[in-house]
Amino acid sequence: MPNVNVFDMAGQVVGEIALSEELFAAEINQPVLHAVVRAYLVNQRQGTQSTKTRSEVSGGGKKPWKQKGSGRARQGSTRSPQWTHGGIALGPKPRTFHVSVNKKVKRVALKSALSAKCADREIIVVDGLKAAEYKTRPMVEMLSAVGAGKKPLVILPEVDKVLIKSFANIPGVKTVQANNLNVYDILNHTQLVISKPAVAVIEEVYGA
Secondary structure, three states: OOEEEEEOOOOOEEEEEEOOHHHHOOOOOHHHHHHHHHHHHHOOOOOOOOOOOOOOOOOOOOOOOOOOOOOOOOOOOOOOOOOOOOOOOOOOOOOOOOOOOOHHHHHHHHHHHHHHHHHOOOEEEEOOOOOOOOOOHHHHHHHHHOOOOOOEEEEEOOOOHHHHHHHHOOOOOEEEEHHHOOHHHHHHOOEEEEEHHHHHHHHHHHOO
Protein backbone atom coordinates (compact mmCIF):
# COMPACT_ATOMS: atom_id res chain seq x y z
CA MET A 1 0.00 0.00 0.00
CA PRO A 2 1.72 3.25 -1.13
CA ASN A 3 2.23 6.00 1.43
CA VAL A 4 2.66 9.69 0.56
CA ASN A 5 3.33 12.74 2.70
CA VAL A 6 0.55 15.17 3.53
CA PHE A 7 1.44 18.86 3.27
CA ASP A 8 -0.23 21.93 4.64
CA MET A 9 -0.67 25.02 2.46
CA ALA A 10 2.66 26.38 3.69
CA GLY A 11 4.48 23.35 2.33
CA GLN A 12 5.19 21.72 5.68
CA VAL A 13 4.78 17.96 6.09
CA VAL A 14 2.00 17.41 8.62
CA GLY A 15 1.49 13.67 8.27
CA GLU A 16 1.28 10.70 5.98
CA ILE A 17 -1.57 8.99 4.18
CA ALA A 18 -1.87 5.43 2.88
CA LEU A 19 -3.34 5.31 -0.61
CA SER A 20 -5.49 2.49 -1.91
CA GLU A 21 -3.36 -0.25 -3.44
CA GLU A 22 -6.19 -1.08 -5.84
CA LEU A 23 -6.17 2.43 -7.30
CA PHE A 24 -2.63 3.71 -6.83
CA ALA A 25 -0.53 0.55 -7.12
CA ALA A 26 -2.29 -1.31 -9.92
CA GLU A 27 -0.58 -2.80 -12.96
CA ILE A 28 -0.14 -0.12 -15.63
CA ASN A 29 -1.88 -1.16 -18.84
CA GLN A 30 -0.36 0.94 -21.65
CA PRO A 31 -2.60 -0.28 -24.53
CA VAL A 32 -5.74 0.53 -22.52
CA LEU A 33 -4.39 3.98 -21.63
CA HIS A 34 -3.71 4.66 -25.31
CA ALA A 35 -7.18 3.52 -26.36
CA VAL A 36 -8.98 5.62 -23.75
CA VAL A 37 -6.94 8.78 -24.40
CA ARG A 38 -7.45 8.41 -28.15
CA ALA A 39 -11.19 8.00 -27.65
CA TYR A 40 -11.30 11.08 -25.41
CA LEU A 41 -9.50 13.24 -27.98
CA VAL A 42 -11.55 11.95 -30.91
CA ASN A 43 -14.76 12.65 -29.00
CA GLN A 44 -13.76 16.31 -28.69
CA ARG A 45 -14.22 16.75 -32.45
CA GLN A 46 -17.35 18.68 -33.27
CA GLY A 47 -17.87 17.59 -36.88
CA THR A 48 -19.46 20.91 -37.83
CA GLN A 49 -18.18 21.33 -41.41
CA SER A 50 -21.01 21.48 -43.91
CA THR A 51 -21.59 22.28 -47.58
CA LYS A 52 -24.86 23.03 -49.37
CA THR A 53 -26.31 20.62 -51.87
CA ARG A 54 -28.35 21.72 -54.92
CA SER A 55 -31.53 21.54 -52.83
CA GLU A 56 -30.12 23.92 -50.21
CA VAL A 57 -28.63 26.63 -52.45
CA SER A 58 -30.97 29.58 -52.99
CA GLY A 59 -32.38 30.14 -56.47
CA GLY A 60 -32.59 27.78 -59.42
CA GLY A 61 -36.33 27.33 -59.34
CA LYS A 62 -36.82 28.04 -63.03
CA LYS A 63 -35.71 25.73 -65.82
CA PRO A 64 -32.94 27.64 -67.73
CA TRP A 65 -34.32 26.80 -71.19
CA LYS A 66 -36.76 24.42 -72.76
CA GLN A 67 -35.98 20.75 -72.82
CA LYS A 68 -35.67 20.32 -76.59
CA GLY A 69 -34.86 22.36 -79.66
CA SER A 70 -32.23 24.78 -78.30
CA GLY A 71 -29.24 22.70 -79.34
CA ARG A 72 -27.84 22.91 -75.84
CA ALA A 73 -27.62 20.21 -73.22
CA ARG A 74 -30.78 19.72 -71.24
CA GLN A 75 -30.75 21.49 -67.88
CA GLY A 76 -33.30 21.48 -65.09
CA SER A 77 -31.77 24.02 -62.71
CA THR A 78 -29.03 26.63 -62.54
CA ARG A 79 -28.10 25.28 -59.11
CA SER A 80 -26.89 21.88 -60.31
CA PRO A 81 -23.27 21.14 -59.27
CA GLN A 82 -21.82 21.86 -62.72
CA TRP A 83 -23.15 25.45 -62.68
CA THR A 84 -21.40 28.45 -61.13
CA HIS A 85 -23.05 29.13 -57.76
CA GLY A 86 -24.52 25.65 -57.89
CA GLY A 87 -24.66 23.17 -55.04
CA ILE A 88 -21.76 20.98 -53.98
CA ALA A 89 -21.85 17.33 -55.00
CA LEU A 90 -20.79 14.82 -52.30
CA GLY A 91 -19.45 17.55 -50.00
CA PRO A 92 -18.90 17.14 -46.24
CA LYS A 93 -21.87 17.19 -43.89
CA PRO A 94 -21.99 17.33 -40.07
CA ARG A 95 -21.11 13.95 -38.63
CA THR A 96 -20.20 12.44 -35.29
CA PHE A 97 -16.72 11.10 -34.57
CA HIS A 98 -17.83 9.50 -31.31
CA VAL A 99 -15.92 6.43 -30.13
CA SER A 100 -17.47 4.47 -27.29
CA VAL A 101 -15.35 2.81 -24.61
CA ASN A 102 -16.50 0.05 -22.29
CA LYS A 103 -16.95 1.15 -18.67
CA LYS A 104 -14.65 -1.58 -17.41
CA VAL A 105 -11.95 -0.45 -19.82
CA LYS A 106 -12.32 3.14 -18.58
CA ARG A 107 -11.96 1.92 -15.00
CA VAL A 108 -8.79 -0.03 -15.83
CA ALA A 109 -7.35 3.03 -17.62
CA LEU A 110 -8.11 5.32 -14.67
CA LYS A 111 -6.43 2.94 -12.24
CA SER A 112 -3.43 2.70 -14.57
CA ALA A 113 -3.17 6.49 -14.84
CA LEU A 114 -3.35 7.03 -11.07
CA SER A 115 -0.85 4.22 -10.48
CA ALA A 116 1.56 5.71 -13.03
CA LYS A 117 1.43 9.09 -11.28
CA CYS A 118 1.97 7.44 -7.92
CA ALA A 119 4.91 5.39 -9.22
CA ASP A 120 6.52 8.55 -10.60
CA ARG A 121 5.98 10.35 -7.26
CA GLU A 122 3.78 12.95 -8.94
CA ILE A 123 0.99 12.90 -6.35
CA ILE A 124 0.88 15.70 -3.76
CA VAL A 125 -1.71 15.53 -0.98
CA VAL A 126 -2.61 18.82 0.72
CA ASP A 127 -4.42 18.98 4.03
CA GLY A 128 -6.91 21.81 4.55
CA LEU A 129 -6.88 23.13 0.98
CA LYS A 130 -9.21 26.11 1.21
CA ALA A 131 -9.53 29.80 0.39
CA ALA A 132 -11.32 32.45 2.42
CA GLU A 133 -11.55 34.92 -0.48
CA TYR A 134 -11.07 35.15 -4.23
CA LYS A 135 -7.29 35.54 -4.33
CA THR A 136 -4.88 34.02 -6.83
CA ARG A 137 -1.61 34.83 -5.05
CA PRO A 138 -2.16 32.47 -2.06
CA MET A 139 -2.82 29.61 -4.48
CA VAL A 140 0.35 30.39 -6.45
CA GLU A 141 2.34 30.45 -3.20
CA MET A 142 0.75 27.18 -2.07
CA LEU A 143 1.60 25.39 -5.33
CA SER A 144 5.17 26.65 -5.10
CA ALA A 145 5.46 25.61 -1.44
CA VAL A 146 4.36 22.02 -2.03
CA GLY A 147 6.60 21.65 -5.08
CA ALA A 148 3.95 21.50 -7.80
CA GLY A 149 5.22 22.06 -11.33
CA LYS A 150 3.92 24.44 -13.96
CA LYS A 151 0.99 22.29 -14.99
CA PRO A 152 -0.67 20.63 -11.97
CA LEU A 153 -4.16 19.16 -11.81
CA VAL A 154 -5.89 20.24 -8.60
CA ILE A 155 -8.44 17.68 -7.41
CA LEU A 156 -11.14 18.89 -5.02
CA PRO A 157 -13.66 16.78 -3.06
CA GLU A 158 -16.58 18.94 -4.23
CA VAL A 159 -17.36 22.16 -6.04
CA ASP A 160 -15.73 25.08 -4.22
CA LYS A 161 -16.35 28.27 -6.21
CA VAL A 162 -13.83 30.32 -4.24
CA LEU A 163 -11.03 27.80 -4.78
CA ILE A 164 -11.91 27.23 -8.41
CA LYS A 165 -11.92 30.97 -9.16
CA SER A 166 -8.70 31.46 -7.23
CA PHE A 167 -6.92 28.85 -9.36
CA ALA A 168 -8.55 29.96 -12.63
CA ASN A 169 -6.02 32.71 -13.49
CA ILE A 170 -2.94 30.51 -13.02
CA PRO A 171 -1.60 29.35 -16.41
CA GLY A 172 -1.50 25.58 -16.81
CA VAL A 173 -3.54 24.84 -13.68
CA LYS A 174 -6.85 23.01 -13.93
CA THR A 175 -9.29 22.15 -11.15
CA VAL A 176 -11.56 19.13 -11.21
CA GLN A 177 -13.86 17.35 -8.76
CA ALA A 178 -12.79 13.96 -7.44
CA ASN A 179 -15.90 12.24 -8.79
CA ASN A 180 -15.32 13.61 -12.29
CA LEU A 181 -11.79 12.47 -13.14
CA ASN A 182 -10.73 11.45 -16.62
CA VAL A 183 -7.60 9.69 -17.84
CA TYR A 184 -6.55 12.44 -20.26
CA ASP A 185 -6.43 15.14 -17.57
CA ILE A 186 -4.44 12.91 -15.23
CA LEU A 187 -1.81 12.09 -17.86
CA ASN A 188 -1.75 15.57 -19.39
CA HIS A 189 -0.71 17.31 -16.16
CA THR A 190 2.64 17.16 -14.44
CA GLN A 191 1.39 16.54 -10.89
CA LEU A 192 -1.83 15.72 -9.12
CA VAL A 193 -2.42 18.11 -6.22
CA ILE A 194 -5.12 16.34 -4.24
CA SER A 195 -7.03 17.76 -1.28
CA LYS A 196 -6.92 15.19 1.52
CA PRO A 197 -10.73 14.81 1.65
CA ALA A 198 -10.68 14.23 -2.12
CA VAL A 199 -8.55 11.11 -1.62
CA ALA A 200 -11.42 9.50 0.28
CA VAL A 201 -13.85 10.48 -2.48
CA ILE A 202 -11.62 8.98 -5.17
CA GLU A 203 -11.29 5.71 -3.27
CA GLU A 204 -15.02 5.57 -2.64
CA VAL A 205 -16.11 6.36 -6.20
CA TYR A 206 -13.51 4.43 -8.20
CA GLY A 207 -12.42 1.76 -5.76
CA ALA A 208 -15.44 -0.50 -6.22
